[in-house]
Amino acid sequence: MKKATRLLRFEDAWLPNLAAWTYMLSAYVGGFAAILADSLWLNAAGVLLLAHGMVIAAYFIHECAHDSLFRLPINNHRFGEALLWICGASYSDYEAIRLKHVRHHLDRADVVSFDFRTRLLHYPKLLKTIQVLEWFYIPALEIMMHALVVVLPFVKESRRYLRRRVVTVLLLRIAFFGALASISLKVLLLYPLAYMIFLTVMRFMDVHQHTYDVHETLDFSREAQVKQYDRAFESRNTYSNLISEKYPWLNLLVLNFAYHNVHHDQQIQPWYRLPGLHAKLYGEDRTQVLMFSDLARSYHRYRVARVLNGDPADLDVKHDAGRTFIGVDGVSFLTAH
Template identity: 65%
Template sequence: MDNKQSLFRHEDAKLPNFLAFTYIALTYVFGFVFVLSEPLWLNVIGVVMLAHSMVIAAYLIHEAAHHSLFRNKKHNQWFSEILLWVTGTSYSHFEDIQNKHNRHHIDRADVVSFDFRPLLQKHPLFLKVIKAFEWAYIPALEIWMHFLVIVLPFIKESRRARRTHVVTVLILRVAFFWGLASISIDVLWLYPIAYLMFLTVMRFMDVHQHTYEVFETLDQKRGPEAKLRDAEFEEHNTYSNLLSLRYPWVNLLVLNFCYHNVHHKSMLQPWYRLPKLHAEMFGNDYQQILTFKHLIKSFHRYRVPRILNGDPVNLPVKQDEGESFIGVDGVSFLTAH
């Protein structure tokens, strides 16, 4: 078949994408089946399956946002709208997520509609609550960011058009979990555990991938300051946070999202090609590589200071392999605000 007529953007995409799609469907459906079952050991398996199905779904949304999944833009949009329900982020439109993430690449910055850090500093009691949860490894800040996606249409006039969508999604999701709870009430505490695991994985992959500044320019046109950040700046302030150097297959646990420098250099390259491209372009001695064994120490050590942290650009994070690299919270591509 001619590539121009194919469903997928890349001619070698059929098998890897079929496997990824099938994996999401099976782990999501059977995750709920196991969560709704009687034995506790099945519940545990179900929670892990649900969490990981959401992780893979999220990174396929990321693929679609770059149009590296399907050839037709509408197919990327329709598929992502389905996956947004899987990831529990259907309160956002795909276009909002795509716009925010594209601005991240174009402006070479973490672009948001508002920076939560000054707001937290103005409300010390709320900040203490957030810190307490974060100390206990509960991603309260990420929960708040996702909650704001629901609330902002009722606060910001520029988001007013999203109100009907948010209310509709909220009603449907409440009805869905009401139905599941009628089968097993345990879903009301097991699913949140799966979701917290999902948020934690997404956060871990996000916090150390850049030493970018945060700009409150998402609802504005691209400013002239963005033009000052060139490709050299982008590469020097982007990091590939690999789960494993020795066993590349381990990085499939996050759909190869950890090969971040390759992604920034060639955004249309699909997820399954990134390990080979990384080896060809950089190799394992690349200065911008950070590894799991070092980053997990930083993730643990700075889980509370990270709340208010904003990394300076050109930070020499490799001086101790990233163990003192605090990183930045609240920059998920799934929270379109």
């Protein structure tokens, strides 16, 4: 195990990580192979596999951002950069993604460079289009946020340094999908479908994990933060949205990201330890645990209203989360703006 600890941060990390990496790559590569096949059943399976492979890759980026995967930060950086390609988020700079997420933890807020909610009100046609698409369960707002990663370097001076990266990635991805389309045109329909499922899963896990304030301070130092919040505030406004308490293995579908309170309590702890730590720290205390059924109800009920919503901090969501907790959109750690 001495050699292992020189690479991975924790001695017990090899088995769970190798198993997860094997599945992630198999789902991603196998998903593409399946959507290129002639069989419609294989196509359907391929869409789900591809989407889930991207989900697991995204949550490994989250692990890298906390340096909880590899011992050396440079290895977390390199692996995180590679995973951005799997997630279709390689237009972003990994370091910018990491810093945004670190600020989320340090400032105990949703820290952004601009709040799209106030901007969208000035574009009523765009807002209406997004709301209509969201009614049909198309994650239009998330698509817009990812599209802005491509656009902002050409309109915002502080993102100018990303122009060459965006153009290079765009050309490479066009070439990649052009090659796949020469095998089967299905990829031009089925990959976007898989990607929308991926975005939907990621958003579902994000929208109800916090009742944090949104601050437009990402482009400034921490001293520019409007307010400072303490650990008690963080604990009150952070929720664990477990897929299942009865069958904990189901939370592996999102790499245990649902154990969000214990993650905020112990940010360096790796994904595979979170269920045990959750049980040890909280036991039967379910104060900050929200039911999956309630959150699914809320996700459906407020899918249009959520576009412009920002829940106030310290909102009482426990009595009926399905009715009172609308949630917040556009806070993905994959979009560094």
